[in-house]
Amino acid sequence: MDTTDLFTPLTLRGTEIPNRVMVSPMCQYSCEGDGLATDWHHVHLGSRAVGGAGIVMTEAAAVNSRGRISPEDLGIWSQDHADALAPTTRFIREQGSVPAIQLAHAGRKASTYRPFDEESGPVHGDEGWRPVGPTDESYPHDDPLVVEELDQEGVEQVIEDFRRAAELSLDAGFEIAEVHGAHGYLLHEFYSPLTNTRDDDYGGDFDGRTRLLREVTAAVREVWPDDKPVFVRLSATDWLPDRESWTVDDTVRLAPLLEEAGADLVDVSGGGNHPDQQLPGAGAHYQVPYAERVKHEADVPAGAVGKITTPQGADEVVRNDRADLAILAREHLEDPYFTLHAAQELDRMDAVDVPDQYLRGF
Numbered sequence: 001m002d003t004t005d006l007f008t009p010l011t012l013r014g015t016e017i018p019n020r021v022m023v024s025p026m027c028q029y030s031c032e033g034d035g036l037a038t039d040w041h042h043v044h045l046g047s048r049a050v051g052g053a054g055i056v057m058t059e060a061a062a063v064n065s066r067g068r069i070s071p072e073d074l075g076i077w078s079q080d081h082a083d084a085l086a087p088t089t090r091f092i093r094e095q096g097s098v099p100a101i102q103l104a105h106a107g108r109k110a111s112t113y114r115p116f117d118e119e120s121g122p123v124h125g126d127e128g129w130r131p132v133g134p135t136d137e138s139y140p141h142d143d144p145l146v147v148e149e150l151d152q153e154g155v156e157q158v159i160e161d162f163r164r165a166a167e168l169s170l171d172a173g174f175e176i177a178e179v180h181g182a183h184g185y186l187l188h189e190f191y192s193p194l195t196n197t198r199d200d201d202y203g204g205d206f207d208g209r210t211r212l213l214r215e216v217t218a219a220v221r222e223v224w225p226d227d228k229p230v231f232v233r234l235s236a237t238d239w240l241p242d243r244e245s246w247t248v249d250d251t252v253r254l255a256p257l258l259e260e261a262g263a264d265l266v267d268v269s270g271g272g273n274h275p276d277q278q279l280p281g282a283g284a285h286y287q288v289p290y291a292e293r294v295k296h297e298a299d300v301p302a303g304a305v306g307k308i309t310t311p312q313g314a315d316e317v318v319r320n321d322r323a324d325l326a327i328l329a330r331e332h333l334e335d336p337y338f339t340l341h342a343a344q345e346l347d348r349m350d351a352v353d354v355p356d357q358y359l360r361g362f
Contacts, residue, residue: 003319004318004319004321005020005315005318005319005346005348006019006020006021006311006314006315006318006319006326006342006346006348007019007020007343007346007348007351007352008020008318009054010054010324010325012229012264012265012301013226013227013228013229013264014226014227014228015098015175015176015227015228015229017054017055017098017325018054018096018097018098018351019052019053019054019339019351019352020054020314020318020324020325020326021052021053021054021055021314021325021326021328021338021339021342022053022054022055022056022057022100022303022325022326022327022328023045023048023053023055023056023057023327023328023329023332024057024305024327024328024329024332025057025058025059025060025102025178025180025233026059026329026330026332026333027059027060027069027070027073027074028040028041028044028059028074029070029072029073029114029115029116030072031072031073031074031075034065034075035061035062035065035068035073035074035075035076035077035081036075036080036081036084037074037081037084037085037088038084041058041074041085041088042087042088042091045058045088045092045099046088046091046092046095047336047337048097048332048336049091049092049095049096049097049099050095050336050337050355050358051332051335051336051337051338051339051340052096052097052337052338052339052340052343052352052353052354053097053332053338053339054097054098054325054339055097055098055100055176055325056092056097056098056099056100057100057101057102057176057178058074058085058100058101058102059073059074059102060073060074060102060104060106060180060185061074061075061076061081061101061102061103061104061165061169062074062075062076062077062104062105062106063075063076063077063103063104063105063158063161063162063164063165064077064105064161065077065129066110066111066129066130066131066132067104067105067106067107067110067161067186068106068110068111069106069109069110069112069185070111070112070113070114070123071111071123071127071128072114073106076101076103076165076168076169076172077161077164077165077168078168079168079171081168081172082168082169082171082172083172085101085172085173085174086171086172086173089172089173089174090173093173093175095355096353098175098176099173099174099175099176100174100175100176100177100178100231101169101172101174101176101177101178102178102180102233103162103165103166103169103177103178103179103180103220104180104185105158105161105162105180105185105186105187106131106185106186107131107132107133107134107184107185107186107187107188107189108131108132108133108137108138108139108147108186108189108195109131109139109184109185110129110131110132111123111128111129111130111131111145112141121141121142121143122141122143122144122145124143124145128145130145130146130147130148131145131147131148132147132148132149132150132154132186133147133148133149133150133186133189133195134149134150134186134189134190134195134196134197134198134202134203135147135149135195135196135197135198136148136149137195137197139184140274140275152200155202155212158186158212158216159212159215159216159219160219162179162216162219162220163219163220163222163223166219166220166223166224167223170223170224170225175228176228176229176230176231177220177224177228177230177231178230178231178232178233178267179213179216179217179220179230179231179232179233179263180233181213181216181232181233181234181235182233182234182235182267182269182270182272183233183235183269183271183272183273184235184271184272184273184274185272187212187213187216188234188235188246188272188273189273190202190209190210190211190212190213191209191210191212191213191246191250191254192209192235192238192245192246192273193209193244193245193246194238194240194243194244194245194246194273194274195273195274196209206250206253210254210257213232213254213258214257214258214261215261217230217232217258217261217262217263218261218262220262221261221262221263222262224262229264229265230262230263230264231263231264231265231266231267231303232258232263232265232266232267233266233267233268233269234251234254234255234266234267234268234269235269235270235271235272235273236248236251236268236269236270236287236290236291236293236294237251237270237271237290238271238273238274238277239270239271239277239278239279239280240273240274240276240277240278241278245273245274246273248290248293251266251268251290251293251294252293252294252297252298253298255294255298255300255302256298256299256300258300259300263300264301265300265301265302265303265324265325266291266294266298266300266301266302266303267302267303267305267325267327268287268290268291268294268302268303268304268305268323269287269290269305269306270287270290270306282306282307283307284307284308284309284313285304285306285307285308285313285317286306286307287304287305287306287307288304288305288306288308288317288322288323289322290304291303291304291305291322291323292304292322292323295321295322295323295324301324302323302324302325303323303324303325303326303327304317304322304323304325304326304327305327305328305329308326308327308328308331309328309330309331311338311341311342311345311346312345312346313326314326314328314342315342315346339352340352340354340358340362344362349362
């Protein structure tokens, strides 16, 4: 049997992904108006498709205006948002890559300045807005915003907003929808005992805390075509071993429930729920073991992140059956053509299609 490697196609449902490289969602903080994509997004995402990545995924796209991380973040809550993204999805497909979108709600971490702004922390005043969360506890900024605790009606609206965002994403031409349940944003805030102290049906024990994420995943699956996959991004751990918090064991327990709700792959990341988190030494591939546990202990397809920066390293993740996808973020910022360069280094140019316009460079 041939060995599965970085350039072995992956089929999920009826969608064939040409290789195992995925462009990780990375906020660009470059929208104009109210979450509308711009030429920057078209060139940024399109360049990674020209560069050969199997999946090109957008940054976190907020399912409503209060769900943005910053005022300049992407949204997908109206037809105008879908129409702004449609030319980009069309271009990505024309390059042979699969266009994907991450559907998100920032929760209590919303309404913050961009990391490269002169000011930092929460945006107060008319330019900002009041965040929502599982409770009224604010994210521990130096100058936090007042958080609105979501009531039953608010929770139901969040589910409906994700469903509607998925419908709009289909209109825009996306083939993969990812539910963002990581990095301390709303859905992560609900499933982690660190941030969810509710005593209703969406709090309390494991089943109650994970209910919103499971219901959001099911709502997206309901409107997403049967031949197209749904991903869920999780923070495998809160990295707070000295407090009651979310753990890798919890993630392994949750992954099959998400699969039952309609997820086809778990995109396994970590942290983001509290500034006191204790990273376990952020060396190369430091989060890959989390994906490995989901893949083998939960028996759910998994994507791995965490300082995967070289062609050999990305190939190792797949070749050694540690994960089904190698998901690269910052390396794609430095090199939009990472996948084509990886094919050169790994002697797999037979597996990629270099655009005619670029053949002279390869």
